[in-house]
Amino acid sequence: MSTPAGVVERLTGLVGALRAHGVRIGTGETVDAARALEALGFADRELLREGLAATLLHGTAQRSVFDPVFDLYFPRGVGAPGAEPADRDELRDRLAGALAADDRAMMARLAAEAVDGLGGYGSSPESDGWSSYQTLDRLRPQTLLARVRTQVRGQQNGGAAFADRLLDDEIRRRIEAFRAMVAAEARRRVAERRGRDMIARRAVRPTADRVDFLFAGRDQLAQLRRTVQPLARKLATRLAARRRRAARGTIDLRRTLRGSLSTGGVPIRPVLRRRRPVRPELVLLCDVSGSVSGFSDFTMLLVQALHDQFSKVRVFAFVNRIDEVTGLLDHGTADPEGLGARIRAEATLTGWHGSSDYGVALGEFAERYGDAVGPRTTVFVLGDARTNMSDPNLPAVRRIAERARRVYWLNPEQRAQWGTGDSAAPAYADLVEMYECRTARQLGGLIARLLPV
Numbered sequence: 001m002s003t004p005a006g007v008v009e010r011l012t013g014l015v016g017a018l019r020a021h022g023v024r025i026g027t028g029e030t031v032d033a034a035r036a037l038e039a040l041g042f043a044d045r046e047l048l049r050e051g052l053a054a055t056l057l058h059g060t061a062q063r064s065v066f067d068p069v070f071d072l073y074f075p076r077g078v079g080a081p082g083a084e085p086a087d088r089d090e091l092r093d094r095l096a097g098a099l100a101a102d103d104r105a106m107m108a109r110l111a112a113e114a115v116d117g118l119g120g121y122g123s124s125p126e127s128d129g130w131s132s133y134q135t136l137d138r139l140r141p142q143t144l145l146a147r148v149r150t151q152v153r154g155q156q157n158g159g160a161a162f163a164d165r166l167l168d169d170e171i172r173r174r175i176e177a178f179r180a181m182v183a184a185e186a187r188r189r190v191a192e193r194r195g196r197d198m199i200a201r202r203a204v205r206p207t208a209d210r211v212d213f214l215f216a217g218r219d220q221l222a223q224l225r226r227t228v229q230p231l232a233r234k235l236a237t238r239l240a241a242r243r244r245r246a247a248r249g250t251i252d253l254r255r256t257l258r259g260s261l262s263t264g265g266v267p268i269r270p271v272l273r274r275r276r277p278v279r280p281e282l283v284l285l286c287d288v289s290g291s292v293s294g295f296s297d298f299t300m301l302l303v304q305a306l307h308d309q310f311s312k313v314r315v316f317a318f319v320n321r322i323d324e325v326t327g328l329l330d331h332g333t334a335d336p337e338g339l340g341a342r343i344r345a346e347a348t349l350t351g352w353h354g355s356s357d358y359g360v361a362l363g364e365f366a367e368r369y370g371d372a373v374g375p376r377t378t379v380f381v382l383g384d385a386r387t388n389m390s391d392p393n394l395p396a397v398r399r400i401a402e403r404a405r406r407v408y409w410l411n412p413e414q415r416a417q418w419g420t421g422d423s424a425a426p427a428y429a430d431l432v433e434m435y436e437c438r439t440a441r442q443l444g445g446l447i448a449r450l451l452p453v
Helices: 007-020 027-040 045-056 060-073 088-101 104-118 132-139 141-156 164-194 196-202 218-226 228-247 253-263 292-305 326-331 336-346 358-368 394-403 425-429 440-450
Strands: 281-287 312-318 322-324 377-382 406-411 433-436
Touching (some): 060 164, 088 141, 141 164, 218 228, 218 292, 228 292, 228 440, 281 358, 292 312, 292 377, 312 326, 322 358, 394 406, 406 425, 406 440, 425 433, 433 440
Parallel strands (some): 281 377
Antiparallel strands (some): 312 322
């Protein structure tokens, strides 16, 4: 078949954009995608989408990135629809009919017309752009629900009808699909003007494991919680492999040299010091205030899923008071989304004010729960180290570090923000090892590297 001009560049651009979002694509997958593109052609765009997804992706979780990037590099069309745009009321009438019939092709055409007619802004070629937010704000498709419901009822002609609630849910799903089409069309228009590569990097939402904990929305945090069990299985496999390697021990030089006397001093048979297999203890100290709570909740759930890798796990939560929540975590595995609310409702985390106070909380831990830390204990502190201008209580951290085997501090703020404003991160980092941990991907790597064996 003849290959249209620019197709190779579009495919390699697609692969590059996906790699920039953390999707692992090798040369073999790229070659397979090129063969799929050649075999499928461009007659059926959705078939091409599924073919490229099947050859390039390794799981369904990556579709949230793949689909909008595919729309940029293999769009439905280029430029504006070309016809004179209809006015707002006519667009709404036609959209209501398309939603009632669930006509996806018509909805896609209307999305292009809506962006062209309602989403443009600017007055010069250099400043012109298109906004999906402006388009949807003017068109207001969510207000068509009642009209679409009436049309669907009329199309049923007295046949078996959905229950009202089920029908409304189905119509809302169609409206959300149309909203996604508008967003994709606006991105495509902007990409034509500013370049697909830049828009693919900046305008496409990253996968859940690359979302910054401090800026993740409710839906993104819920998606992250669903990744806890798969991530825990992967980390457990890595920890088990590390434990097997560590169990082999190090070379016992004295015994090896003694054994080499029978071979003229050549150490042919190294003798290893056998390690006694002992599973370590783990303690988590988690700041659950404000935006940091999403980071702490996810980490607590991950450690709970790894519980079998340790002889003992104890979890403590704090705002300006600290309380043990190990029992709440054990009983909360069936309801991960309610973990944070349950901890804040049942644990004593605040005193006379509701702001975080690391100094008071860490001091209280050192005094009340000092027996939780011993020579086999690894302590993880989770929080941004922002003290609200209160005393950071460095002596309490020093006492914890002296008792523990290791203390690691995972900070969800980017390193450039440490020490700014009320952040005591540099002071704490002088006493314990502190690591930037902004995403689930970073957290998984740190847990695999830092957890003791």
